[in-house]
Amino acid sequence: xxxxxxxxxxxxxxxxxxxxxxxxxxxxxxxxxxxxxxxxxxxxxxxxxxxxxxxxxxxxxxxxxxxxxxxxxxxxxxxxxxxxxxxxxxxxxxxxxxxxxxxxxxxxxxxxxxxxxxxxxxxxxxxxxxxxxxxxxxxxxxxxxxxxxxxxxxxxxxxxxxxxxxxxxxxxxxxxxxxxxxxxxxxxxxxxxxxxxxxxxxxxxxxxxxxxxxxxxxxxxxxxxxxxxxxxxxxxxxxxxxxxxxxxxxxxxxxxxxxxxxxxxxxxxxxxxxxxxxxxxxxxxxxxxxxxxxxxxxxxxxxxxxxxxxxxxxxxxxxxxxxxxxxxxxxxxxxxxxxxxxxxxxxxxxxxxxxxxxxxxxxxxxxxxxxxxxxxxxxxxxxxxxxxxxxxxxxxxxxxxxxxxxxxxxxxxxxxxxxxxxx
Amino acid sequence: xxxxxxxxxxxxxxxxxxxxxxxxxxxxxxxxxxxxxxxxxxxxxxxxxxxxxxxxxxxxxxxxxxxxxxxxxxxxxxxxxxxxxxxxxxxxxxxxxxxxxxxxxxxxxxxxxxxxxxxxxxxxxxxxxxxxxxxxxxxxxxxxxxxxxxxxxxxxxxxxxxxxxxxxxxxxxxxxxxxxxxxxxxxxxxxxxxxxxxxxxxxxxxxxxxxxxxxxxxxxxxxxxxxxxxxxxxxxxxxxxxxxxxxxxxxxxxxxxxxxxxxxxxxxxxxxxxxxxxxxxxxxxxxxxxxxxxxxxxxxxxxxxxxxxxxxxxxxxxxxxxxxxxxxxxxxxxxxxxxxxxxxxxxxxxxxxxxxxxxxxxxxxxxxxxxxxxxxxxxxxxxxxxxxxxxxxxxxxxxxxxxxxxxxxxxxxxxxxxxxxxxxxxxxxxxxxxxxxxxxxxxxxxxxxxxxxxxxxxxxxxxxxxxxxxxxxxxxxxxxxxxxxxxxxxxxxxxxxxxxxxxxxxxxxxxxxxxxxxxxxxxxx
Numbered sequence: 016x017x018x019x020x021x022x023x024x025x026x027x028x029x030x031x032x033x034x035x036x037x038x039x040x041x042x043x044x045x046x047x048x049x050x051x052x053x054x055x056x057x058x059x060x061x062x063x064x065x066x067x068x069x070x071x072x073x074x075x076x077x078x079x080x081x082x083x084x085x086x087x088x089x090x091x092x093x094x095x096x097x098x099x100x101x102x103x104x105x106x107x108x109x110x111x112x113x114x115x116x117x118x119x120x121x122x123x124x125x126x127x128x129x130x131x132x133x134x135x136x137x138x139x140x141x142x143x144x145x146x147x148x149x150x151x152x153x154x155x156x157x158x159x160x161x162x163x164x165x166x167x168x169x170x171x172x173x174x175x176x177x178x179x180x181x182x183x184x185x186x187x188x189x190x191x192x193x194x195x196x197x198x199x200x201x202x203x204x205x206x207x208x209x210x211x212x213x214x215x216x217x218x219x220x221x222x223x224x225x226x227x228x229x230x231x232x233x234x235x236x237x238x239x240x241x242x243x244x245x246x247x248x249x250x251x252x253x254x255x256x257x258x259x260x261x262x263x264x265x266x267x268x269x270x271x272x273x274x275x276x277x278x279x280x281x282x283x284x285x286x287x288x289x290x291x292x293x294x295x296x297x298x299x300x301x302x303x304x305x306x307x308x309x310x311x312x313x314x315x316x317x318x319x320x321x322x323x324x325x326x327x328x329x330x331x332x333x334x335x336x337x338x339x340x341x342x343x344x345x346x347x348x349x350x351x352x353x354x355x356x357x358x359x360x361x362x363x364x365x366x367x368x369x370x371x372x373x374x375x376x377x378x379x380x381x382x383x384x385x386x387x388x389x390x391x392x393x394x395x396x397x398x399x400x401x402x403x404x405x406x407x408x409x410x411x412x413x414x415x416x417x418x419x420x421x422x423x424x425x426x427x428x429x430x431x432x433x434x435x436x437x438x
Numbered sequence: 439x440x441x442x443x444x445x446x447x448x449x450x451x452x453x454x455x456x457x458x459x460x461x462x463x464x465x466x467x468x469x470x471x472x473x474x475x476x477x478x479x480x481x482x483x484x485x486x487x488x489x490x491x492x493x494x495x496x497x498x499x500x501x502x503x504x505x506x507x508x509x510x511x512x513x514x515x516x517x518x519x520x521x522x523x524x525x526x527x528x529x530x531x532x533x534x535x536x537x538x539x540x541x542x543x544x545x546x547x548x549x550x551x552x553x554x555x556x557x558x559x560x561x562x563x564x565x566x567x568x569x570x571x572x573x574x575x576x577x578x579x580x581x582x583x584x585x586x587x588x589x590x591x592x593x594x595x596x597x598x599x600x601x602x603x604x605x606x607x608x609x610x611x612x613x614x615x616x617x618x619x620x621x622x623x624x625x626x627x628x629x630x631x632x633x634x635x636x637x638x639x640x641x642x643x644x645x646x647x648x649x650x651x652x653x654x655x656x657x658x659x660x661x662x663x664x665x666x667x668x669x670x671x672x673x674x675x676x677x678x679x680x681x682x683x684x685x686x687x688x689x690x691x692x693x694x695x696x697x698x699x700x701x702x703x704x705x706x707x708x709x710x711x712x713x714x715x716x717x718x719x720x721x722x723x724x725x726x727x728x729x730x731x732x733x734x735x736x737x738x739x740x741x742x743x744x745x746x747x748x749x750x751x752x753x754x755x756x757x758x759x760x761x762x763x764x765x766x767x768x769x770x771x772x773x774x775x776x777x778x779x780x781x782x783x784x785x786x787x788x789x790x791x792x793x794x795x796x797x798x799x800x801x802x803x804x805x806x807x808x809x810x811x812x813x814x815x816x817x818x819x820x821x822x823x824x825x826x827x828x829x830x831x832x833x834x835x836x837x838x839x840x841x842x843x844x845x846x847x848x849x850x851x852x853x854x855x856x857x858x859x860x861x862x863x864x865x866x867x868x869x870x871x872x873x874x875x876x877x878x879x880x881x882x883x884x885x886x887x888x889x890x891x892x893x894x895x896x897x898x899x900x901x902x903x904x905x906x907x908x909x910x911x912x913x914x915x916x917x918x919x920x921x922x923x924x925x926x927x928x929x930x931x932x933x934x935x936x937x938x939x940x941x942x943x944x945x946x947x948x949x950x951x952x953x954x955x956x957x958x959x960x961x962x963x
Contacts, residue, residue: 080459081455081459082450082455082456082459084455085453085455085456086448086450089448089453090447090448093448105447108446108447111443112443112444112446115443214921222920223920224921225921225923226923227921228921254919255919262919262922263921263922314447315447315448318444318445318446318447318448319444319445319448319450321444322441322444322445323459325444326463328463328464328466328467328616328619329463331467331470331471331615332463332466332470334916335467335470335471335473335615335914337917338915338916338917339470339473339474339914340917341915341917341918342915342917359920360917360918360919360920361918361919361920361921362917362919406462406463406466408469409466409469409470409473410469
């Protein structure tokens with residue numbers, strides 16, 4: 016580590032976040048991201064990393080995508096964040112664009128947050144208003160963000176710390192892929208909405224079993240609950256379709272998109288609201304106010320992001336990247352079957368499962384040392400989140416596989432010891 | 439998706455970033471397709487090639503008509519022939535060439551492995567759009583390359599439709615998605631972005647000189663060709679009647695839009711009158727000095743050739759110039775006394791107008807032929823009608839071109855359709871014409887070979903490669919979409935055995951002869 020980096024990390028601990036800064040150092044990841052371009056991150060000491068973390072799809076199109084940079088620059092010639100109280104050109108234009116690509120014709124309005132958590136809060140408030148009920152059902156180990164309502168839907172690690180966990184019985188959690196538990200939670204008809212990440216990311220991408228999500232939607236209909244799809248990490252073509260829920264045959268009542276919609280260039284998150292859920296927008300349009308939510312520069316970038324991800328070339332790219340990486344990962348898995356035990360995949364949403372309770376952490380560390388940045392799943396550290404971008408080049412995909420094979424062998428040796436067992 | 443909805447506020451579609459973005463995306467998709475295509479064996483490759491050739495053949499007449507309607511020039515019936523020739527006969531011509539499997543040379547102790555270029559960026563002209571599309575697409579498929587086509591704006595709509603049909607046929611036959619793509623809104627900045635991108639492996643440029651020079655200046659490998667301006671020499675020993683018939687047939691073929699068409703007829707006093715008579719009886723109109731002056735004014739503007747005249751009928755041009763000609767006139771012959779910068783009629787004319795010059799001597803005829811090519815057309819094509827081999831060789835080694843057609847129509851002959859030259863829609867103009875390739879461009883130019891060379895010392899024996907092939911793994915197995923019904927991955931296909939070509943070499947020779955004969959017949963009709 017350079018002297019400059021050592022000094023910087025000290026300042027980071029002093030002024031920013033001592034715990035987080037130290038945790039990364041302890042995990043063997045002394046990353047300080049400086050320059051970034053495409054799917055490359057450059058550490059402040061100059062080392063290049065291929066980004067397979069993408070902040071959950073925020074950098075779907077790569078870092079500083081030239082067209083997004085261009086549209087943001089051009090946007091600043093005309094717009095700033097805008098006045099949140101007034102009808103606004105860019106907010107309306109983005110809402111119209113979103114309506115055109117929404118997962119169902121019933122979607123009508125868009126409300127804006129400045130980030131995913133705020134958007135989830137808006138979604139929950141919207142559902143509560145529409146249903147005139149308070150209870151929200153989410154899955155165990157759910158993760159929808161850290162704001163007031165969103166944090167209550169998730170793992171209590173993030174709520175109890177701040178004494179912000181639910182104590183009123185308004186937030187119920189049921190195990191993922193368990194329809195009986197879901198029905199039990201809903202059958203009293205006192206639930207406003209089920210909120211569901213189409214594929215739970217922070218939980219390591221456990222995949223919905225066949226029919227699970229449509230059945231949850233049916234149960235919602237049966238028991239007068241609304242279905243909120245959190246498409247923050249599964250939307251925007253990551254499954255090979257615009258929205259992950261569409262692939263599973265679910266038409267949600269409310270849908271949240273964040274992260275990738277910003278192109279990684281200007282913070283924005285959006286809540287798509289069906290006509291039947293949009294009552295508060297007529298009753299009291301000032302009901303939710305957000306100075307920075309739907310900032311017009313963010314809208315401009317989001318529109319370009321939507322246009323790019325819907326190009327037909329992108330769809331083919333996603334298919335190639337998914338198929339190619341899967342074929343390569345299958346080979347690697349066959350070489351280390353006692354350690355690398357599973358692949359969860361839908362498009363470029365992938366989780367690599369290791370045969371050790373903390374298995375993804377050494378893999379992450381060795382990947383980092385071998386020029387790839389991929390992060391373990393916070394709520395299931397057996398699983399490495401493996402999230403290639405939509406536009407990953409063939410050359411980089413090949414590089415990724417080469418480096419992953421090396422890193423997994425090293426991680427296996429570290430965790431399991433002994434010689435590599437070839438099959 | 440309606441792109442305008444997403445660009446409605448801030449439109450950056452004209453920016454360099456947008457051009458680069460589009461080029462990168464299409465070229466990277468092509469790269470993926472090429473990477474997967476490289477896993478295909480020869481049988482799978484040829485199945486795709488044949489399916490695309492069939493589709494091209496089936497649509498030959500339809501697109502011939504559409505192109506004539508869209509561009510306003512050429513002869514639909516002739517375009518149909520070109521569109522057909524660049525489909526199945528083109529494939530048959532190269533059928534026995536193997537650009538997929540190993541080549542083993544026991545004597546030299548060398549094994550050669552074909553390595554496709556990868557991503558080909560191809561530009562097509564307005565004059566022969568569909569034939570060029572067919573030809574370039576099939577060349578790329580034979581060699582397992584991916585191609586991005588940029589159509590000429592004058593025939594954009596038909597070209598796009600044609601490429602899409604070929605792409606669909608390819609994918610239905612199992613080709614990787616995106617192996618054939620078309621640039622739907624070609625513009626100069628966008629084409630520049632494609633040509634300059636490091637994701638492009640080679641540019642296949644057919645068209646006007648500025649575009650070809652831009653291709654060569656892009657920094658990427660390019661196969662570009664220069665313009666034509668073919669001199670045709672009818673020497674004293676020629677069968678004058680046949681010569682005249684062939685020249686008229688060639689000049690009137692698709693109204694001279696093939697760049698291989700005869701531009702200036704050069705002959706000698708001893709056969710001048712006989713030749714003029716023969717030309718007339720073949721459908722030519724011989725112009726008076728006044729007619730020639732009118733043609734010169736009409737065809738050549740201060741800024742260059744009048745594009746209105748490209749590929750028009752002889753009678754239409756005559757009418758525009760106020761020349762009264764018989765209605766069955768196929769070409770206009772304009773006698774000229776000078777050749778060179780002072781006589782525009784000695785330049786290239788992509789229309790059925792042929793300049794005619796009578797040289798005093800054979801040696802002057804040769805120097806006049808060289809002068810024609812000094813104006814434009816260096817490295818391109820020339821023709822001679824003669825019975826004297828010495829004359830043919832003398833002429834061919836004097837004129838600065840890389841193909842000299844003997845006793846055949848030059849339009850078709852130089853392009854390989856009335857001779858045994860390789861059929862092509864990209865004529866390599868070589869070093870004379872500032873190009874990298876001097877022969878008719880074919881699939882062999884889109885593949886390089888990795889040469890595995892053994893120690894030449896006789897003590898070191900060569901390996902046995904006859905039974906060893908490349909492991910062709912074919913298409914990628916589809917990755918699962920976990921939890922989506924029916925998405926479980928199909929079992930990966932078993933590795934295919936190396937495909938040793940199934941046709942023995944004697945059969946190949948026989949096939950080659952048959953195909954060549956078939957091609958010749960087609961053009962005699």
